[in-house]
Amino acid sequence: MELALLGGSLRPGSVSERVLRACADLATARGARCTVLTAAELDLPLYRPGAGHHRGPAADLLAAVRRADGLIVATPTYHGGMSGLLKNALDHLEDLAGDRPAYLDGRVVGSVAVGWSEHGAATAVAALRTTVTSLRGWVTPMAVGVNSIELAALPDVDAAIRADARLMRRLTILVGQVTDFAGRGSAARLVPSV
Numbered sequence: 001m002e003l004a005l006l007g008g009s010l011r012p013g014s015v016s017e018r019v020l021r022a023c024a025d026l027a028t029a030r031g032a033r034c035t036v037l038t039a040a041e042l043d044l045p046l047y048r049p050g051a052g053h054h055r056g057p058a059a060d061l062l063a064a065v066r067r068a069d070g071l072i073v074a075t076p077t078y079h080g081g082m083s084g085l086l087k088n089a090l091d092h093l094e095d096l097a098g099d100r101p102a103y104l105d106g107r108v109v110g111s112v113a114v115g116w117s118e119h120g121a122a123t124a125v126a127a128l129r130t131t132v133t134s135l136r137g138w139v140t141p142m143a144v145g146v147n148s149i150e151l152a153a154l155p156d157v158d159a160a161i162r163a164d165a166r167l168m169r170r171l172t173i174l175v176g177q178v179t180d181f182a183g184r185g186s187a188a189r190l191v192p193s194v
C-alpha cells in the first residue's frame with residue numbers, strides 16, 4: 001500500500017510538518033510505503049491551467065499522488081483556511097483530470113490542520129475537506145485539528161507530539177482509517193470514473 005503525505009509550512013519548526021511526519025511513522029508501522037512531501041517540495045509555481053507542469057517538483061507531486069492508494073494532508077491554519085501553499089499544491093492536482101479514475105477518485109484522504117486554537121484548526125480542516133471532496137477524494141470520517149499555541153514553543157516539538165497521548169490517539173485513528181481503506185485492494189484502481 002502506497003501513501004502520499006502532503007503538508008507543512010515554510011516556517012522553520014513547522015508543527016504541521018511534524019504532525020505529518022508522526023502520521024508517516026504511524027502509517028509505516030501499519031505497512032504503508034510513504035512518500036512525504038513537505039513545504040520545501042510543495043513550494044510550487046502558482047498553478048497555471050494548461051501550462052503542463054511536466055517536470056520538476058510539480059511533476060514529482062503528481063507522480064506521488066498517482067502512485068498512492070491514499071493520502072494524508074496537513075495544513076497550517078491561515079486566516080480561517082488552509083495555507084495558500086497547500087491550496088496551490090492541491091490546485092496542481094487539476095492535472096489529474098484526464099486520469100482514469102480522475103483526480104483523487106477512489107483514494108482515501110485524511111485531513112489534519114494546525115492552528116492557534118482548536119476552533120481555528122477546525123475551520124482549516126473544514127476547508128481542506130471541502131477541497132478534497134471537490135477533487136473527488138474520499139474523506140475519512142476522522143479528521144484532526146491540533147492546537148499549536150503551546151506545542152510550537154516547546155524545545156522538542158517532535159517529542160512533545162509523541163508524548164501527547166490524546167493527540168497520538170486521534171492521529172492513530174485517522175491513520176488507521178486511511179491505511180485500512182487504502183489497503184482494500186487499491187480502491188483507487190477499482191472505482192470506475194467518468
Ligand SMILES: Cc1cc2nc3c(=O)[nH]c(=O)nc-3n(C[C@H](O)[C@H](O)[C@H](O)COP(=O)(O)O)c2cc1C
Pocket residue numbers: 008009010011013014015016017075076077078079080081114115116117119120121148152
Ligand atoms: C498568516 C497566518 C495566519 C494565521 N491564521 C490563523 C487563524 O486564522 N486561525 C488560527 O487558529 N491560527 C492561525 N495562525 C496560526 C498558525 O496556524 C499556527 O502558527 C500554526 O502552528 C502554523 O503552522 P506551522 O507550525 O506548521 O507553521 C496563523 C498564522 C499565520 C502565519
